[in-house]
Amino acid sequence: MIRENLDLIEERITKACERAGRPRDAVTLICVTKTKPLEMLQEAYDAGQRNFGENKVQEICRKKPELPDDIRWHMIGHLQRNKVRQLMGNTVMIHSVDSIRLAETISAEAEKAGIVMPVLIEVNAANEDSKFGVAPDRAESLIRAVSGLRGIHIEGLMTIAPYTDDPETNRPYFAALRELAVDISQKCIDNVSMNVLSMGMTGDFEVAIEEGATIIRVGTGIFGERIYT
Numbered sequence: 001m002i003r004e005n006l007d008l009i010e011e012r013i014t015k016a017c018e019r020a021g022r023p024r025d026a027v028t029l030i031c032v033t034k035t036k037p038l039e040m041l042q043e044a045y046d047a048g049q050r051n052f053g054e055n056k057v058q059e060i061c062r063k064k065p066e067l068p069d070d071i072r073w074h075m076i077g078h079l080q081r082n083k084v085r086q087l088m089g090n091t092v093m094i095h096s097v098d099s100i101r102l103a104e105t106i107s108a109e110a111e112k113a114g115i116v117m118p119v120l121i122e123v124n125a126a127n128e129d130s131k132f133g134v135a136p137d138r139a140e141s142l143i144r145a146v147s148g149l150r151g152i153h154i155e156g157l158m159t160i161a162p163y164t165d166d167p168e169t170n171r172p173y174f175a176a177l178r179e180l181a182v183d184i185s186q187k188c189i190d191n192v193s194m195n196v197l198s199m200g201m202t203g204d205f206e207v208a209i210e211e212g213a214t215i216i217r218v219g220t221g222i223f224g225e226r227i228y229t
């Protein structure tokens with residue numbers, strides 16, 4: 001079932017790329033594996049997937065040693081500072097940086113580990129009360145404030161758009177995130193690139209691709225509904 005779901009998602013990604021006049025390899029699919037058992041992750045791996053996303057540090061640390069080494073684990077969830085140390089060496093990118101203090105902690109731990117951690121700045125594109133992320137009009141100042149940190153490299157922006165039945169309602173948020181990334185990249189801030197736009201989930205990834213997503217994060221569409229116990 002997972003292989004079939006992945007085939008369908010792949011077809012939809014390809015079509016969205018065609019509509020947008022973008023090459024297929026401009027978009028990376030992250031399989032969002034939170035709450036899902038190892039067997040399902042292995043199935044996705046066997047179907048060729050290598051980028052997996054989790055929203056809890058404990059879950060990455062528990063699953064990673066049980067699965068092949070060439071999986072690229074992405075931290076996509078809200079991150080507490082006291083969990084940052086455990087992530088070093090266990091993730092290829094942190095998508096959820098939304099405060100100076102968190103960026104400072106990641107940088108300090110990365111320096112201790114002798115690495116530079118790729119990060120994205122999480123933007124609360126629709127200014128929802130329920131969401132983490134920096135407000136769009138504060139993103140640039142946050143980036144300027146943390147760009148000098150030596151243990152991180154800012155690669156771009158991430159957003160979680162509102163939950164909706166009609167993906168078109170999220171198009172303006174995706175377009176605004178892309179514009180924000182373009183604006184910031186034109187400022188040529190040291191140690192900051194804006195090449196990555198992590199946006200789009202099961203309900204709206206095609207629209208996100210049309211608006212410039214370079215990473216989409218899909219869970220339910222691959223693994224089915226999540227059951228939280």
Ligand SMILES: *Cc1c(COP(=O)(O)O)cnc(C)c1O
Pocket residue numbers: 032034055076077160201202203217218219220221
């Ligand atoms: C759970 C989650 C997703 C995947 O959501 P689906 O609707 O299941 O595709 C994507 N991004 C983040 C940050 C998530 O927490």
